[in-house]
Amino acid sequence: MWAFKHKKKSHLRKEAEIPTASLGDIVFLLLIFFLVTTSMNPDKGLGLTLPPPGEEVKLTKDDVLSIYINSEGKILIGEEIVVLDKVKKNIKDRLRKNPKLVVSLITDVNARYNSMVDVLDEIKVSFIELRKENPDFKERISLATPVF
Protein backbone atom coordinates (compact mmCIF):
# COMPACT_ATOMS: atom_id res chain seq x y z
CA MET A 1 0.00 0.00 0.00
CA TRP A 2 2.74 2.34 0.92
CA ALA A 3 4.59 1.51 -2.22
CA PHE A 4 1.55 2.30 -4.27
CA LYS A 5 1.17 5.66 -2.67
CA HIS A 6 4.77 6.40 -3.33
CA LYS A 7 4.39 5.61 -6.98
CA LYS A 8 1.48 7.94 -7.33
CA LYS A 9 3.51 10.71 -5.92
CA SER A 10 6.20 10.17 -8.50
CA HIS A 11 3.81 11.50 -11.06
CA LEU A 12 5.02 14.87 -10.12
CA ARG A 13 8.48 14.06 -11.36
CA LYS A 14 9.98 16.19 -14.04
CA GLU A 15 9.15 14.75 -17.45
CA ALA A 16 11.87 12.84 -19.21
CA GLU A 17 13.16 14.67 -22.24
CA ILE A 18 15.02 13.58 -25.31
CA PRO A 19 17.28 16.28 -26.62
CA THR A 20 16.22 17.07 -30.18
CA ALA A 21 18.58 19.89 -30.90
CA SER A 22 21.00 17.67 -32.84
CA LEU A 23 18.26 15.87 -34.78
CA GLY A 24 18.53 18.34 -37.61
CA ASP A 25 22.24 17.76 -37.93
CA ILE A 26 21.85 14.00 -38.07
CA VAL A 27 19.13 14.22 -40.68
CA PHE A 28 21.23 16.65 -42.66
CA LEU A 29 24.08 14.16 -42.72
CA LEU A 30 21.78 11.43 -43.97
CA LEU A 31 20.36 13.80 -46.55
CA ILE A 32 23.80 14.65 -47.85
CA PHE A 33 24.64 10.96 -48.08
CA PHE A 34 21.59 10.22 -50.19
CA LEU A 35 22.09 13.33 -52.27
CA VAL A 36 25.56 12.19 -53.15
CA THR A 37 24.71 8.56 -53.85
CA THR A 38 21.60 9.20 -55.95
CA SER A 39 22.35 8.80 -59.60
CA MET A 40 20.10 11.06 -61.52
CA ASN A 41 20.89 9.61 -64.92
CA PRO A 42 18.16 7.09 -65.42
CA ASP A 43 18.34 4.09 -67.67
CA LYS A 44 17.17 5.02 -71.07
CA GLY A 45 17.12 3.58 -74.51
CA LEU A 46 15.00 2.18 -77.27
CA GLY A 47 12.41 -0.24 -75.96
CA LEU A 48 11.19 -3.22 -77.89
CA THR A 49 9.11 -6.28 -77.15
CA LEU A 50 10.35 -9.48 -78.68
CA PRO A 51 7.98 -12.10 -80.04
CA PRO A 52 7.60 -15.24 -77.93
CA PRO A 53 9.70 -18.17 -79.14
CA GLY A 54 8.14 -20.35 -81.77
CA GLU A 55 5.44 -17.87 -82.61
CA GLU A 56 5.14 -17.18 -86.29
CA VAL A 57 2.79 -14.64 -87.66
CA LYS A 58 1.88 -15.11 -91.27
CA LEU A 59 1.96 -11.89 -93.18
CA THR A 60 1.30 -11.10 -96.77
CA LYS A 61 4.23 -9.72 -98.67
CA ASP A 62 2.53 -6.38 -99.17
CA ASP A 63 2.32 -5.77 -95.46
CA VAL A 64 6.00 -6.18 -94.73
CA LEU A 65 8.57 -3.49 -95.26
CA SER A 66 11.99 -5.08 -95.16
CA ILE A 67 14.93 -2.92 -94.31
CA TYR A 68 18.30 -4.52 -94.79
CA ILE A 69 21.57 -3.39 -93.31
CA ASN A 70 24.64 -5.03 -94.77
CA SER A 71 28.01 -5.56 -93.13
CA GLU A 72 29.20 -2.14 -94.31
CA GLY A 73 26.21 -0.38 -92.86
CA LYS A 74 24.54 0.30 -96.21
CA ILE A 75 20.78 0.49 -95.95
CA LEU A 76 18.33 -1.07 -98.35
CA ILE A 77 14.64 -0.29 -98.06
CA GLY A 78 12.51 -2.49 -100.24
CA GLU A 79 14.58 -2.47 -103.42
CA GLU A 80 16.37 0.83 -103.14
CA ILE A 81 19.57 1.84 -101.41
CA VAL A 82 18.89 4.75 -99.09
CA VAL A 83 21.24 6.98 -97.10
CA LEU A 84 20.51 7.26 -93.40
CA ASP A 85 19.19 10.84 -93.66
CA LYS A 86 16.52 9.76 -96.13
CA VAL A 87 15.40 6.66 -94.24
CA LYS A 88 12.83 8.43 -92.11
CA LYS A 89 11.10 10.14 -95.03
CA ASN A 90 11.11 6.93 -97.01
CA ILE A 91 9.55 4.91 -94.20
CA LYS A 92 6.97 7.56 -93.45
CA ASP A 93 5.87 7.74 -97.09
CA ARG A 94 5.47 4.00 -97.23
CA LEU A 95 3.60 3.85 -93.93
CA ARG A 96 1.21 6.58 -95.00
CA LYS A 97 0.32 4.52 -98.05
CA ASN A 98 -0.17 1.36 -96.00
CA PRO A 99 -0.66 1.90 -92.25
CA LYS A 100 -0.71 -1.83 -91.59
CA LEU A 101 2.91 -2.16 -92.63
CA VAL A 102 5.22 -4.13 -90.36
CA VAL A 103 8.74 -2.81 -90.45
CA SER A 104 11.17 -5.67 -90.45
CA LEU A 105 14.78 -4.85 -89.74
CA ILE A 106 17.19 -7.37 -91.16
CA THR A 107 20.74 -6.71 -90.09
CA ASP A 108 23.82 -8.55 -91.20
CA VAL A 109 25.65 -10.36 -88.42
CA ASN A 110 28.84 -8.52 -89.28
CA ALA A 111 27.28 -5.07 -89.30
CA ARG A 112 28.21 -2.73 -86.52
CA TYR A 113 25.71 -2.44 -83.70
CA ASN A 114 25.76 1.32 -84.16
CA SER A 115 24.35 1.19 -87.68
CA MET A 116 21.52 -1.05 -86.51
CA VAL A 117 20.67 1.35 -83.67
CA ASP A 118 20.77 4.29 -86.09
CA VAL A 119 18.21 2.69 -88.37
CA LEU A 120 16.06 1.44 -85.48
CA ASP A 121 16.09 5.00 -84.19
CA GLU A 122 14.92 6.35 -87.55
CA ILE A 123 12.12 3.79 -87.60
CA LYS A 124 11.10 4.73 -84.07
CA VAL A 125 11.15 8.44 -84.90
CA SER A 126 9.00 7.90 -87.99
CA PHE A 127 6.43 6.05 -85.92
CA ILE A 128 6.48 8.77 -83.28
CA GLU A 129 5.98 11.46 -85.91
CA LEU A 130 3.21 9.54 -87.61
CA ARG A 131 1.48 9.07 -84.31
CA LYS A 132 1.40 12.84 -83.92
CA GLU A 133 -0.64 12.99 -87.11
CA ASN A 134 -2.79 10.02 -86.19
CA PRO A 135 -2.79 8.77 -82.58
CA ASP A 136 -4.13 5.37 -83.58
CA PHE A 137 -0.96 4.49 -85.40
CA LYS A 138 0.49 1.29 -84.06
CA GLU A 139 4.18 0.68 -83.87
CA ARG A 140 5.06 -2.55 -85.59
CA ILE A 141 8.75 -3.28 -85.63
CA SER A 142 10.28 -6.67 -85.96
CA LEU A 143 13.92 -7.65 -85.71
CA ALA A 144 14.65 -10.47 -88.06
CA THR A 145 16.67 -13.38 -86.78
CA PRO A 146 19.85 -13.40 -88.82
CA VAL A 147 21.49 -16.52 -90.08
CA PHE A 148 24.48 -17.17 -87.88
Added chain:
Amino acid sequence: MKVEQKQKGKARIPTASIADIVFLLLIFFMTVTVFKTHQGLRIELPAAKATKKIEKKRIIAHIWVDAQNNLNIDDMMVPLTQVAPIMKKKIIENPAIIVSIRADKRSKYGSVARILEELKSASALRVNFSTLTEGG
Protein backbone atom coordinates in the same frame (compact mmCIF):
# COMPACT_ATOMS: atom_id res chain seq x y z
CA MET B 1 30.90 61.95 -29.15
CA LYS B 2 28.63 59.05 -28.82
CA VAL B 3 27.16 57.26 -31.71
CA GLU B 4 23.58 56.60 -31.06
CA GLN B 5 22.89 52.93 -31.08
CA LYS B 6 19.79 51.65 -32.64
CA GLN B 7 17.68 49.76 -30.23
CA LYS B 8 16.29 47.12 -32.42
CA GLY B 9 15.27 43.58 -31.57
CA LYS B 10 17.57 40.96 -33.02
CA ALA B 11 16.42 39.55 -36.35
CA ARG B 12 15.66 35.87 -36.03
CA ILE B 13 14.94 33.14 -38.47
CA PRO B 14 12.89 30.39 -36.94
CA THR B 15 14.89 27.19 -37.25
CA ALA B 16 12.57 24.81 -35.50
CA SER B 17 11.06 23.52 -38.73
CA ILE B 18 14.33 22.98 -40.57
CA ALA B 19 14.50 19.42 -39.32
CA ASP B 20 11.04 18.71 -40.75
CA ILE B 21 11.91 20.16 -44.13
CA VAL B 22 15.15 18.23 -44.28
CA PHE B 23 13.32 15.09 -43.25
CA LEU B 24 11.00 15.49 -46.19
CA LEU B 25 13.93 15.88 -48.54
CA LEU B 26 15.62 12.92 -46.94
CA ILE B 27 12.61 10.71 -47.44
CA PHE B 28 12.38 11.83 -51.06
CA PHE B 29 15.98 10.90 -51.76
CA MET B 30 15.73 7.66 -49.84
CA THR B 31 12.82 6.50 -51.93
CA VAL B 32 14.30 7.66 -55.20
CA THR B 33 17.77 6.24 -54.70
CA VAL B 34 18.53 3.01 -56.47
CA PHE B 35 22.02 1.93 -55.66
CA LYS B 36 24.23 1.06 -58.52
CA THR B 37 24.77 -2.60 -58.06
CA HIS B 38 27.06 -3.45 -60.89
CA GLN B 39 30.02 -1.93 -62.54
CA GLY B 40 29.56 -3.35 -65.99
CA LEU B 41 32.02 -3.06 -68.81
CA ARG B 42 33.69 -0.05 -70.30
CA ILE B 43 31.52 0.80 -73.25
CA GLU B 44 30.52 3.65 -75.49
CA LEU B 45 26.79 3.65 -76.01
CA PRO B 46 25.29 4.59 -79.36
CA ALA B 47 23.10 7.69 -79.55
CA ALA B 48 19.49 7.80 -80.66
CA LYS B 49 16.88 10.51 -81.06
CA ALA B 50 13.97 8.36 -79.92
CA THR B 51 15.64 7.58 -76.60
CA LYS B 52 13.14 7.12 -73.82
CA LYS B 53 13.49 6.70 -70.12
CA ILE B 54 12.68 3.37 -68.57
CA GLU B 55 10.18 4.24 -65.91
CA LYS B 56 10.53 1.23 -63.67
CA LYS B 57 14.12 1.33 -62.55
CA ARG B 58 13.87 -1.48 -60.09
CA ILE B 59 13.06 -4.24 -62.49
CA ILE B 60 15.87 -3.82 -64.95
CA ALA B 61 18.48 -6.45 -65.69
CA HIS B 62 21.55 -5.31 -67.56
CA ILE B 63 23.57 -7.16 -70.13
CA TRP B 64 26.80 -5.54 -71.19
CA VAL B 65 28.48 -6.13 -74.52
CA ASP B 66 31.78 -4.42 -75.13
CA ALA B 67 33.58 -3.62 -78.36
CA GLN B 68 35.32 -7.00 -78.29
CA ASN B 69 31.91 -8.68 -78.01
CA ASN B 70 32.49 -9.87 -74.46
CA LEU B 71 29.36 -10.48 -72.45
CA ASN B 72 28.82 -9.45 -68.90
CA ILE B 73 25.80 -9.94 -66.67
CA ASP B 74 25.87 -8.65 -63.10
CA ASP B 75 29.64 -8.20 -63.12
CA MET B 76 30.31 -11.71 -64.29
CA MET B 77 31.80 -12.50 -67.63
CA VAL B 78 29.51 -15.09 -69.08
CA PRO B 79 29.62 -17.13 -72.24
CA LEU B 80 26.64 -16.78 -74.56
CA THR B 81 25.25 -20.17 -73.59
CA GLN B 82 24.83 -18.98 -70.00
CA VAL B 83 22.60 -16.03 -70.92
CA ALA B 84 19.36 -18.03 -71.18
CA PRO B 85 19.75 -19.90 -67.85
CA ILE B 86 20.61 -16.70 -65.97
CA MET B 87 17.72 -14.81 -67.51
CA LYS B 88 15.33 -17.67 -66.80
CA LYS B 89 16.24 -17.41 -63.14
CA LYS B 90 15.60 -13.67 -63.20
CA ILE B 91 12.30 -14.13 -65.00
CA ILE B 92 11.10 -16.48 -62.27
CA GLU B 93 11.97 -13.87 -59.65
CA ASN B 94 10.25 -11.11 -61.57
CA PRO B 95 8.23 -11.89 -64.69
CA ALA B 96 7.95 -8.22 -65.69
CA ILE B 97 11.69 -7.74 -65.92
CA ILE B 98 13.10 -5.43 -68.57
CA VAL B 99 16.41 -6.45 -70.06
CA SER B 100 18.55 -3.49 -70.89
CA ILE B 101 21.19 -4.30 -73.47
CA ARG B 102 24.12 -1.99 -73.00
CA ALA B 103 26.17 -2.71 -76.04
CA ASP B 104 29.13 -0.76 -77.33
CA LYS B 105 28.47 0.97 -80.59
CA ARG B 106 31.48 -0.73 -82.16
CA SER B 107 30.31 -4.22 -81.27
CA LYS B 108 29.03 -6.53 -83.95
CA TYR B 109 25.29 -6.81 -84.41
CA GLY B 110 25.71 -10.57 -84.50
CA SER B 111 26.58 -10.75 -80.81
CA VAL B 112 23.55 -8.65 -79.93
CA ALA B 113 21.32 -10.75 -82.19
CA ARG B 114 22.54 -13.91 -80.47
CA ILE B 115 21.63 -12.41 -77.10
CA LEU B 116 18.18 -11.56 -78.43
CA GLU B 117 17.73 -15.18 -79.46
CA GLU B 118 18.79 -16.34 -76.01
CA LEU B 119 16.38 -13.89 -74.42
CA LYS B 120 13.56 -15.14 -76.60
CA SER B 121 14.22 -18.70 -75.49
CA ALA B 122 14.24 -17.54 -71.87
CA SER B 123 11.01 -15.61 -72.60
CA ALA B 124 12.56 -12.37 -71.45
CA LEU B 125 10.72 -10.42 -74.08
CA ARG B 126 10.89 -6.85 -72.88
CA VAL B 127 14.20 -5.55 -74.08
CA ASN B 128 15.68 -2.13 -74.23
CA PHE B 129 18.65 -1.08 -76.30
CA SER B 130 20.48 1.33 -74.08
CA THR B 131 21.35 4.55 -75.89
CA LEU B 132 22.34 8.10 -75.19
CA THR B 133 20.06 10.94 -76.10
CA GLU B 134 21.15 12.42 -79.38
CA GLY B 135 21.27 16.16 -79.82
CA GLY B 136 20.23 16.84 -76.24
